[in-house]
Amino acid sequence: MKKSFIAAAIAFTMATTVVAEPRTFYSEIICNSDNRIAFDLVEKKHGEMAMAMGRAILKDARTKKIHKVDMVLALNVETNTYTIIGVFEDGTGCILVTGMDFARYVKKDSI
Numbered sequence: 001m002k003k004s005f006i007a008a009a010i011a012f013t014m015a016t017t018v019v020a021e022p023r024t025f026y027s028e029i030i031c032n033s034d035n036r037i038a039f040d041l042v043e044k045k046h047g048e049m050a051m052a053m054g055r056a057i058l059k060d061a062r063t064k065k066i067h068k069v070d071m072v073l074a075l076n077v078e079t080n081t082y083t084i085i086g087v088f089e090d091g092t093g094c095i096l097v098t099g100m101d102f103a104r105y106v107k108k109d110s111i
Contacts, residue, residue, distance in 0.1 A: 026061045035085070035093025039074070042083045042095070048074035056086060058096075069094075075102055 032038060042048040056071040069086035076082070080102045086094045 024061050029086075029094045029096055031088075031092050031094035033092055035087045035091055038085045038093035038095050039072075042074045042085070046081055046083070047076040047079065048081060048083055049076070051075045056096075058086065071096070 030038070039050070050072050052073040054071050056069050058067045058069055059065070060067065067088060069088050072085045072087070074083045074085060079100075081098070081100050082102045083098045084096045086096045088094065
């Protein structure tokens with residue numbers, strides 16, 4: 001019985017440790033030296049228009065280099081699709097993320 005309790009305690013400790021570990025995503029983003037290509041793509045192909053902007057910081061998971069980018073949120077209000085485009089200091093435009101079901105934030109009890 002004592003061994004079972006110790007094993008369960010160790011398993012619980014290991015399980016909670018794994019959940020708490022930070023995640024590093026190695027992902028590929030589409031970039032073009034002319035940032036207008038990204039904006040034209042989302043506007044012409046998906047009907048998304050630039051709606052909001054801000055600054056973002058990205059860390060290259062491979063090289064660990066920090067990049068400061070201008071971030072633009074493009075949105076199609078009819079289909080609720082969206083794209084976030086990053087424009088790097090050298091003018092390179094990258095599609096950072098695309099998505100669907102864009103909506104205003106509503107706080108949920110489970111968060």
